[in-house]
Amino acid sequence: IKNSVNSQTSSESYQKIKKDEEDGTTWWRKCCSKGIYLTDVCVPGRCSNSTAQLCCAQKLLQARYRCCNNETQDVNRPTDSFSRCCYENFVDSNDLCCPHSEARNYWMSNAELCLPNVSVNLTDVVLKARISDNEEVVVRLSEDRSWDYKCTYGTNVMQFIYLPGPATD
Known part of the structure; x- marks a missing residue:
């Protein structure tokens, strides 16, 4: 099995973005403005059913990042x-690479990761997705630590997990 993407580091990601800018390619803008960029397979045209788990993991990290940097989360009660913010950015946003039903299931077992004061050591996590018979994406969170940061907003009060009602889809 050939590892086509072996957990791009932030420096490698930056170099790819700079090259794409020079080439006029802008596919990454939607992804990278979300703050957490683990792989380039989570964009329409590159993702598939086999990448959904990887893309949902990335999207959950992106949702938390967005809420951590959202001033409206600086509340006093x-x-x-905060959890609703994560849910809206993760589950309720339309994403071909992390379908709503998959995101909803992912949320039900991982929602606590999307709280501002929760710190989880993800360095032992390795995410894999087979792209084709001879191509596999491997993301080692020990190599790309963009997920390891402290929230700017939402940390001063007790936060509860948002659990939605029964699925209607």
Whole structure:
């Protein structure tokens, strides 16, 4: 098995982005403005059913990043607003690479990762996705630590997990 993508480091990701800018390629802008960029397979045209778990993991990290940097999360009372923010950015946003039903299932077992004061060591996590018979994407979170940061907003009050009602899809 050939590892076509072997957990691009931030420097490698930056170099790829700079090259794409020079070439006029802008596919990455939608992804990278979300703050967490683990792989380039989570864009329409590159993702598939086999990359959904990897792309959902990336999208959950992106949702948390967005909420951590959202000033409206700086509240003074116990709330589930941070978790709702994550849910809206993760589950309720339309994404071909992390379909709604898959994101919803992922949320139900991983929602606590999307709280501002939760710190989880993900360095032992390795995400893999087969792209074709001879191509596999491997993302080692020990090599790309863009997920390892402290939230700017939402950390000053008790936060609760938002759990949606029964699925309607």
